[in-house]
Amino acid sequence: MDRREIFMAKKTKNSKSIKRRNFLKGAGAAALGAAAVSSFPAPAISGGHMEWIACSAFGKASGLGKAIDRFASYINNASDKLKITVYHGGELVPPLESLDAVRSGAAQMAYGAGYYWTNISMAPSFSAALPFGLTAQEQNAWCYYGGGIEAADKAYNSIGVKFLPMGNTGNQMGGWFNKEINSLADFEGLKIRMPGLGGEVLKSFGANTVLLAGADVLPSLASGAIDATEWIGPAADLGKGLHQAAEFYYNPGWHEPATILDCSIDMFEWEKLDDATKELITVASKAVNMEVLSFFQAVNDSSYQKLINEHGVQMRQLPDPVMNALGQRAGEVCSAIAAEDPVSQALFSHIVEFRSSILRWTNTSEKEYMRVRSLPFTYPSA
Amino acid sequence: MDRREIFMAKKTKNSKSIKRRNFLKGAGAAALGAAAVSSFPAPAISGGHMEWIACSAFGKASGLGKAIDRFASYINNASDKLKITVYHGGELVPPLESLDAVRSGAAQMAYGAGYYWTNISMAPSFSAALPFGLTAQEQNAWCYYGGGIEAADKAYNSIGVKFLPMGNTGNQMGGWFNKEINSLADFEGLKIRMPGLGGEVLKSFGANTVLLAGADVLPSLASGAIDATEWIGPAADLGKGLHQAAEFYYNPGWHEPATILDCSIDMFEWEKLDDATKELITVASKAVNMEVLSFFQAVNDSSYQKLINEHGVQMRQLPDPVMNALGQRAGEVCSAIAAEDPVSQALFSHIVEFRSSILRWTNTSEKEYMRVRSLPFTYPSA
Structure with missing residues (x-):
């Protein structure tokens, strides 16, 4: 990958993080x-x-x-x-x-x-x-x-x-990828840093998911140890320099809504x-x-603009059928994991019950407001 | 109006508020x-x-x-x-x-x-x-x-x-009406309680807007002193009993987004x-x-469900062309009012500059997330 090679060639300040991690790994x-x-x-x-x-x-x-x-x-x-x-x-x-x-x-x-x-x-x-x-x-x-x-x-x-x-964090971004995801088959064999339940959902489609602490994400992406990663959103991702090692930036973060x-x-x-x-x-x-x-x-918008306009990052969205399949699978995978222990089950049940209620209100208020705010009228900007 | 008559016949506890207001009005x-x-x-x-x-x-x-x-x-x-x-x-x-x-x-x-x-x-x-x-x-x-x-x-x-x-308050509701609003002409002569800049926007379409404190809203709507009112959202509106005096409940609150x-x-x-x-x-x-x-x-969803399912409230939305015209006019009216004094102008300029930036981020994140969350997949609800 071009961006990866450029990054590795730079021998940036991240070499310190890599060394620290190696030490920790080595020493246990x-x-x-x-x-x-x-x-x-x-x-x-x-x-x-x-x-x-x-x-x-x-x-x-x-x-x-x-x-x-x-x-x-x-x-x-x-x-x-x-x-x-x-x-x-x-x-x-x-x-x-x-x-x-x-x-x-x-x-x-x-x-x-x-x-x-x-x-x-x-x-x-x-x-x-x-x-x-x-x-x-x-x-x-x-x-x-x-x-x-x-x-x-x-x-x-x-x-x-x-x-x-x-x-x-608010709604996160969907992550950094070096190849486009056009169908569910593209998740097969993908090495991606995605923690938690989102990672489990991708695993069910054949991805190899890993959990890395913050300092290890960029070096791993740059070295090709992973193909893709999610982190947080534009401000944090720009700060971490993830655009140096990946080309496509996906929105929105279905795996970490907030x-x-x-x-x-x-x-x-x-x-x-x-x-x-x-x-x-x-x-x-x-x-x-x-x-x-x-x-x-x-702070996210200014970083988001910088990523696109100064660093040439390309925004992508998953096709709706892929997103819909992720949504369906997410419910199934999370239900299955919750069922493995009663503590998780009780918490999961509590959340999804609340979700089904507040969803009606959010769709009536915030979601509909955001829609009408995007109608074609002009509005002052300064 | 049916609902108004029922309310007035009840001689509810609100008579106290009416008396207090009359006293305050009378005494100055x-x-x-x-x-x-x-x-x-x-x-x-x-x-x-x-x-x-x-x-x-x-x-x-x-x-x-x-x-x-x-x-x-x-x-x-x-x-x-x-x-x-x-x-x-x-x-x-x-x-x-x-x-x-x-x-x-x-x-x-x-x-x-x-x-x-x-x-x-x-x-x-x-x-x-x-x-x-x-x-x-x-x-x-x-x-x-x-x-x-x-x-x-x-x-x-x-x-x-x-x-x-x-x-x-979060996104408010669009208000309570006893007649449907199907075109801009329906605002002409409408007596509505709507404070602040939203009220000024409706005024520009010929509405008679008034500002009333909380205790006076229901009595005024019930007596016909006003034709319509906005208040906050389902929980607060149900608590105030506004469904007793109006039939149609509009979403979302374009006039008070948050x-x-x-x-x-x-x-x-x-x-x-x-x-x-x-x-x-x-x-x-x-x-x-x-x-x-x-x-x-x-708390809004449970009140919202009660209003619809127990009190027979009918939900309505303004047609998109009406909403779009309100959006256009809102920018014009707010600009004109802001221009009347330098303090308002400085504050208005600061807000709309921030608005044009954060709008890009919200549309990329929250708005798009809410859209994909509404794709047709099924998801556990308990």
């Missing part, structure tokens, strides 16, 4: 995590306040890295009972082991996405990103006033943590907090939830 | 406001903390009444420097005089919607609800990461207050706060913003 990431964990301090009461460690799955400089930093700062500025110290992805444990760190007692909070924790449980994947599921607005309605947090908590509690939504970033708090540490501190954490998490979604929505 | 609401205001205490420092009065334009029992109560409670529980006491609509001043109370010094904060303050300034109407403007997700992107709060603050500052968004509920804080009181308290207010307002939108989205 889990072993490193465990070794590091054993030397961490237990959560402490110091000067009359609790001290928590939060492990994030995201890079410090990313939008999500800044989000968890703001969250900690909101708590630290407002509370004299709790102080949170954030460790970004890889600073204390490898990104995808953030929840392991909480479960081992090395940290009290993890920040990530439900489908990052599939080594522990499949259930959080359902609330994080259900293929053909809820939009961001619907996810938040479900969480806060549709019994969603309580339903998800049954799944998170079963692995020892309390769940709070703390950010949403991914919830999750805050997972050690249940026992949570229960130690007084009501005022619990309320403060809940309020701050709602504020950050609002901020993260708003950030992605505000 | 402004005079009452002024008299009451003069006897209020100035904001006090008591036991080392500031004490603020917040005046809300909404009823205590409504979703928005509960929202401002939660906001005050979040602040009061977390801060030892500021205590907020909420007065709901009519408790201290008439609902639409909440901002007047802040400007007179009787209160330090008002909770309402930008188009409630047109007696003071037209400018806040542009950020509150621009016909054919931003969706809720876009409004929040604009506010928090598109320079929106800063742009709106130039308008709010010009009338002595600081602006914070604190809730969003109305911002605003928190207006006395600028001088705001500047007296330390940074931590300002941050706490900002964080709590973001959380309540998230809650209000999520609440409306979560």
Whole structure:
């Protein structure tokens, strides 16, 4: 592939990430995590306040890295009972082991996405990103006033943590490809980075799906270790440089309609907090939830324009019959995976019941509004 | 009208509202406001903390009444420097005089919607609800990461207050009508309650538009004082009983795509706060913003189903040519009103520039996702 070769020839700054990954792979990431964990301090009461460690799955400089930093700062500025110290992805444990760190007692909070924790449980994947599921607005309605947090908590509690939504990517892009997808047969043998349930749907059509942490995505795409990848949306994807290694950019993200970033708090540490501190954490998490979604929505267009106009990225959509088959299969695959354990089943049932109700409202309101807003009338633009 | 007669015959609990309004009208609401205001205490420092009065334009029992109560409670529980006491609509001043109370010094904060303050300034109407403007997700992107709060603050500052968004209705419904609208000519002479810029658009087609506070809407519709009204959406409209007095329910709300509920804080009181308290207010307002939108989205469908299936409400949509003409005229009317003063002009220009950018992204992501989600595949519903 042209773009891949150009990228590899550049020997960009990503060589560092590749080396780090090789090291972690070589040394055994889990072993490193465990070794590091054993030397961490237990959560402490110091000067009359609790001290928590939060492990994030995201890079410090990313939008999500800044989000968890703001969250900690909101708590630290407002509370004299709790102080949170954030460790970004890889600073204390490898990104995808953030929840392991909480479960081992090395940290009290993890920040990530439900489908990052599939080594522990499949259930959080359902609330994080259900293929053909809820939009961001619907996810938040479900969480806060549709019994969603309580339903998800049954799944998170079963692995020892309390769940709070703390950010949403909004509708993601469908991903980066070096060959066009014109029929279902084109998924056969495709090596694609797609985490969670979306990946399972593609697997059922013969794709080889893998889960890679953020730092490994571009090197893998550039080296040809994978043929395609999804990441988030234009702003995050441009930042990661994915256009350097792939030509076609698909919209929309059927596999991640609106991914919830999750805050997972050690249940026992949570229960130690007084009501005022619990309320403060809940309020701050709602504020950050609002901020993260708003950030992605505000910055995506300019990155999207840059990708197309400056980097020559070519936009593509899956043909409707392919999309329709994915929709049909998504329901079947997700149902089958949910049926494998009662915790996933309960959460999945709760979400799809809410989905069938709110869909009627969204189609009546937002969807129809977006349609009439696109009628051919002219409207001022400055 | 049948429904109107049934409603009037019932002599429902709304007679109280009618009487109150008649009283206020008779006595002169402004005079009452002024008299009451003069006897209020100035904001006090008591036991080392500031004490603020917040005046809300909404009823205590409504979703928005509960929202401002939660906001005050979040602040009061977390801060030892500021205590907020909420007065709901009519408790201290008439609902639409909440901002007047802040400007007179009787209160330090008002909770309402930008188009409630047109007696003071037209400018806040542009950020509150621009016909054919931003969706809720876009409004929040604009506010928090598109320079929106800063742009709106130039308008709010010009009338002595600081602006914070604190809730969003999401896309509203198009309103309640007792006759169908099949062409633009049907707007001629129509007496309709529609506040703000949407009302101005209909006025340009010959409608007689009025602004009424919440308590007066149903009695006016039932008595025939108005032919039609918009309010919010199914949950709020069902609660208000509007189906008792009108037959046709139109979707979507082109006139209020996603109305911002605003928190207006006395600028001088705001500047007296330390940074931590300002941050706490900002964080709590973001959380309540998230809650209000999520609440409306979560509850609208069940109310919408009740209206149709239990109350026999008939859904209607404006024909596309009528909608297209409204879109065209909306841009013209809003441009003309904005041009009347430089503060409105600056705010309007800021919004429509952001609109033309984010529209590309929303159409690529959310809009296209909602379309493919509606392809004919079957999907589990429980």
